[in-house]
Amino acid sequence: xxxxxxxxxxxxxxxxxxxxxxxxxxxxxxxxxxxxxxxxxxxxxxxxxxxxxxxxxxxxxxxxxxxxxxxxxxxxxxxxxxxxxxxxxxxxxxxxxxxxxxxxxxxxxxxxxxxxxxxxxxxxxxxxxxxxxxxxxxxxxxxxxxxxxxxxxxxxxxxxxxxxxxxxxxxxxxxxxxxxxxxxxxxxxxxxxxxxxxxxxxxxxxxxxxxxxxxxxxxxxxxxxxxxxxxxxxxxxxxxxxxxxxxxxxxxxxxxxxxxxxxxxxxxxxxxxxxxxxxxxxxxxxxxxxxxxxxxxxxxxxxxxxxxxxxxxxxxx
Amino acid sequence: xxxxxxxxxxxxxxxxxxxxxxxxxxxxxxxxxxxxxxxxxxxxxxxxxxxxxxxxxxxxxxxxxxxxxxxxxxxxxxxxxxxxxxxxxxxxxxxxxxxxxxxxxxxxxxxxxxxxxxxxxxxxxxxxxxxxxxxxxxxxxxxxxxxxxxxxxxxxxxxxxxxxxxxxxxxxxxx
Numbered sequence: 001x002x003x004x005x006x007x008x009x010x011x012x013x014x015x016x017x018x019x020x021x022x023x024x025x026x027x028x029x030x031x032x033x034x035x036x037x038x039x040x041x042x043x044x045x046x047x048x049x050x051x052x053x054x055x056x057x058x059x060x061x062x063x064x065x066x067x068x069x070x071x072x073x074x075x076x077x078x079x080x081x082x083x084x085x086x087x088x089x090x091x092x093x094x095x096x097x098x099x100x101x102x103x104x105x106x107x108x109x110x111x112x113x114x115x116x117x118x119x120x121x122x123x124x125x126x127x128x129x130x131x132x133x134x135x136x137x138x139x140x141x142x143x144x145x146x147x148x149x150x151x152x153x154x155x156x157x158x159x160x161x162x163x164x165x166x167x168x169x170x171x172x173x174x175x176x177x178x179x180x181x182x183x184x185x186x187x188x189x190x191x192x193x194x195x196x197x198x199x200x201x202x203x204x205x206x207x208x209x210x211x212x213x214x215x216x217x218x219x220x221x222x223x224x225x226x227x228x229x230x231x232x233x234x235x236x237x238x239x240x241x242x243x244x245x246x247x248x249x250x251x252x253x254x255x256x257x258x259x260x261x262x263x264x265x266x267x268x269x270x271x272x273x274x275x276x277x278x279x280x281x282x283x284x285x286x287x288x289x290x291x292x293x294x295x296x297x298x299x300x301x302x303x304x305x306x307x308x309x310x311x312x313x314x315x316x317x
Numbered sequence: 318x319x320x321x322x323x324x325x326x327x328x329x330x331x332x333x334x335x336x337x338x339x340x341x342x343x344x345x346x347x348x349x350x351x352x353x354x355x356x357x358x359x360x361x362x363x364x365x366x367x368x369x370x371x372x373x374x375x376x377x378x379x380x381x382x383x384x385x386x387x388x389x390x391x392x393x394x395x396x397x398x399x400x401x402x403x404x405x406x407x408x409x410x411x412x413x414x415x416x417x418x419x420x421x422x423x424x425x426x427x428x429x430x431x432x433x434x435x436x437x438x439x440x441x442x443x444x445x446x447x448x449x450x451x452x453x454x455x456x457x458x459x460x461x462x463x464x465x466x467x468x469x470x471x472x473x474x475x476x477x478x479x480x481x482x483x484x485x486x487x488x489x490x491x492x
Contacts, residue, residue, distance in 0.1 A: 049441075051448070053460055058474050073474040074460060191419030198417065201460075202448075203441030207417040212426070216435050223392060 035240065036122035040141030041188065042210035042242035043197055044217050045115055047254065048227055049204035052076065052102055052113035056196035056205070060098045060117075063183055063195035067095050076102075089255060092116060094168040097180040098196055105253040112247070114254045115205070117196070118143060118164045118180035119234060120242035125265030126156035126165055134177075140189060141210060141242040142182035150176040161238055161260055182242070210242055217246055239264030346370065354414055354439060358470030362463050372454075379446050380406050412442040 058073035060066070071078055079102035081090055089101040098117035105112050120143045127135035127143065134145045135156070152175045157165045165179045183194040192198070193207035206213060217232045233251050234244030237260050245251070252258035346366065353361035370376070376384035381393060385402030388394055405411075415421060416438030425431060437445060451458050466474065 049445075051458075055474075061475075062473060069475050069478055072476045072478045074476070075478075193417035201440055201444045203416070203437050206435075208422055209426075219435060 034123055036210065036242075037137070037139045037141065038211070040122075040139065040210050040242060041182075041207065042120070042141055042213050042244065043182075043194065044206040044208075044213040045243060045245045046204050046206065046220070047112055047114055047245060047247040047249075049202045050100070050113040050115065051202055051204075052079065052100055052111065053201060054078075054100050055199045055201060056098055056115060057096060057100060059195040059199035060180075061096065063186060064097060066097070069096070090116075091166070092118075092164055092179065093166045094170065094178040097166075097178070101255065103249075103254045105249040107253065108249045112249055112254050114245075115196070116162075116164075116255075117243065118182070119162055120180075120182055121238060121264070122240040122242065123238075123264035123266060125159040125161060125238075128264075128266040129155040129159035131155065138184060138189075140182075140184065142184040142188055143242075144181045144184045145177065145179070147176045147178075152176050159265060161257070161265060210240075210244075213244060217244060220246060236262045238262070239267075352443065354409075355464070356467070358467055358473050359464035360467055378450075383411075408442055408446075409439050412437060412439040414439045416441075 054073050054076070057069075061069065061073070078090065079100075082088060083090075090099040092099055098115060100113050100115050103112045103114060120137075120141055122137075124135060124137060124143045126145075127137060130145075131153070132149045132151055134147075134150045136144050136146075138144060152167070154165075154167060154177065156177055157163075157167060165177045168175045168178055182188050183192070187194060194205075197205040197207045206216065208216070214232065214235055217235075221228045221230055221232070228246050228248060229250055231251065232244055232246060233256060234241035239262065245256070247254055250258070348365075348367040350364040350366045351361050352364050369379075373379060375386045377386050377388045377390075380386075381390075382388040382397035382400040383403045383406045385400070388397050388400070413421060416436075425434070447463070448458055450456065457463065464470075466476070471477070
C-alpha cells in the first residue's frame, strides 16, 4: 500500500513542479515584453532651446490649480536655490509639478536650463511599486494616478528613478502623492498638448507621438552637427520614457543620471517575483508530501522489516 | 491676425532682377508690424520693421528664401539658392499658431512627402528669430523688454508674490 502511494506522490510532485516552472517562465516572458502604447504621445525637451523663462512653471500652476508660489514665476533667483548642502537643485513638489533649473555646465559657454517633471516612463517604476494599483499608464502615454485610492505609503517615491513623485506633507490627515500627469484630465485626453508645452515661447518642448519625436530628435542631431551630444535621453533609458531630452552638454553635467541602464526598474525584481507563486503554493504541498512520505516510508520499512523478520523466523523454523 | 494683415503680401510679377524687385517692393514693405498672438498675457509688440530692415544685411536673414533675395544658410541653399519671391512673406503664412493641436499633428502625419518635418510654430519662429539675433547682437533679451504684461499676465506669473528679489528688480536676469 505504501509503495503505491509513494510512486503516485513522486509522479504528481514532479509533474507539479514542472508545470509550475513552465507556467512561471512563460508568464515572466510575457510580462517583460511591454514597450509602451504604439500611439502614445510624448514631449521632446530640447535643452539648447530653453531660455529659463519659467513660463512652463506658471502654466502648470494655473492648469493644475496649484497654490500661489513664494516668488513670482519670472523671478530667476530661484535658480540659485539649493538643498541638502548645496548638492540638490529644486525638485518637483506638491505645489509645483514641474521646475526649471539652471546649470553652469563646464563645457557650455552659457547657462543650460533643464525642465524637470514626470518623464512618464513606458514601464513605470511607480506603477510597479504601487500595491493599491493607484497608477495607470494610459494609451495616450501619460502616467496618471488615482489619489482616492492612494494610501500615502510613498513606495513610488522610493521606486522612481527620477525622484519625481512628491508628497503632500502639509496635509495632516490625508497625505497623498502628487506629480505631473501630463495634463491628462484637462488637456491630453481632449487632444491638447500639456499646458507647459503650449506656453513655451521657444518650442523647447515639442509635443507629438513618441515614435515621431524619436525621428525628429535624431534629425536635429544630424542636421545640427556640434549643437547636440549624440544621445536622446529617454529613448532607451529604463525601458524608455515618454518625455525625452536633447542636450548640448553631456547629460551628467545637467543633473541626469548618465547611465541608468536600459532595463525597466521592474526587471530587477521580475525574476524573483515569478518564483513567489511557486514558493507559496507548491512548496508547502511538496514538502508536506515529502514529510508524509518520509513518515510513511518509516512505517513501511518497519512493516517490511517485520515481514522479513517473520519470514526469516519462518525460514529458520 | 494683425501681423498677417499688416505684412502685406509683396506682389512682384514681371520683375526680373533682384534690385528692381527690392526697390519697387519697397513701398509695400510695412514700417511697423503689430505682433499680438499672445495678447492674453502680453500686450501687443509694435515691431519696428523699417528699423530692422536697415539693420539686416538682406531680407533672407528673417524671411528665409521667400523674398527673392536668395538665402545664405548652408542647409537651405541647396534647394533654395534661386527661389523666387513668393506671394506671401508674412511669418504666419508658413508658421502655424497651434503647431501641437490634434488637427495639425494629424495633418502633418498624413503628409508623407513633407520635407520640413520639424518646422517651428509661429511663436517659436518669432522668438528664435528675434531673440536669437538680439542675443548675438547684444540687443534686449529680457521677456518684458519686448512684452508688457497685461493684468491677466501679472496674475499668470504671480507678480504679486512676496519676494525680496522682486522688489530689487530681480527680473533683470530673466532672458
